[in-house]
Amino acid sequence: MNKMRPSKERYYLNIAKQVAERSTCFRNKGGAIIVKNDVILATGYIGAPRKTKDCFERENCLRDALKIPHGRNYEICRSVHAEMNCIINAARSGISILDGDLYLYCRDRNGKEMDSFPCFICKKMIINAGLKRVICSTKEKGI
Template structure:
């Protein structure tokens, strides 16, 4: 098995981090890297201290809102935001 490139290595970590997502629709992971060192990781979902979609349900799903629409009513935030 060939050794992964740095980009492939960090992407595989982002895929693993995504498994922690609490979003019912999409699981996304983020890895912040500088000089080939991981500074932070994050995944999409509700901000710290608020109810998670997997616990209380997804409002967009309950209202049958198609993917890509009405993001303003979503309680979740991006993986990158959680990493920061």
Template sequence: MPEYCTGVMALKPRPSKNDYYLNIALDVASRGTCLRRNYGAVIVKNDAIVSTGYTGAPRGLPNCCDLGFCDREEKGVPSGERYELCRSVHAEMNAIINAGRGKTLNAILYLSGYDVQTGKLIDAEPCFLCKRIILNAGIYKVICRNADGSSWGIIPEGHPTYDA
């Protein structure tokens, strides 16, 4: 019997759809290979998962966790800057590449992440380049998890944010 069952009819509350997919994104992030921060992305279309992606080096290349160092960290680059020096492909990019455009049109992308050193949630938001790729993929909404567990959303065309 699942751990949320304490009796025949006693269940813990079901998570919202946003929390459900954000929790899956966090599980996907656990496959990440970055030594700083790992993110997971889940693309959902018509309430079905069509793709996932996590932070990691391009296929066939060594990962930072395998090499034991981070180029950006060794150069003193602050988090969130100079992504061109990073060997990893972002979770959002990997999910889009794995899906193909036909599956991303009018889909929702869910994004969660955590700090590798502390294991704590971090505020998730696509970087500028990922936002352009998301827009080009035809994804119409992005739902992100914050460090406090709350979520928020953006519409890639630049519309204002809304409460998820």
């Protein structure tokens, strides 16, 4: 019996997909993990800052209410992006993520996989955090 093992990239993207299920955003479900030397160092998902109400608790999306299109004005949002939360969670735990790999997964509110490329703000955080690679799921290739 020859069982196919998923590649490491597919394996870690699938873990990021599971992390995304914790997201509290009406628009997207996004998850991120940071891996170094085959060890998961941190996880993060799209959600409101700690000790604040998320969109589910408020029963609305500020961006939807203001008709802000996807890809614009991210500063007008209650949520923190998955990759930001992942980097923040590592820092809060005192874990060095220098030279780690970031895996990102995202799907829309209808369950359709999306390009999970970091926004401009997240790109700057990723660079300054010293992450080596960013591996993203895409709507064309999936995981």
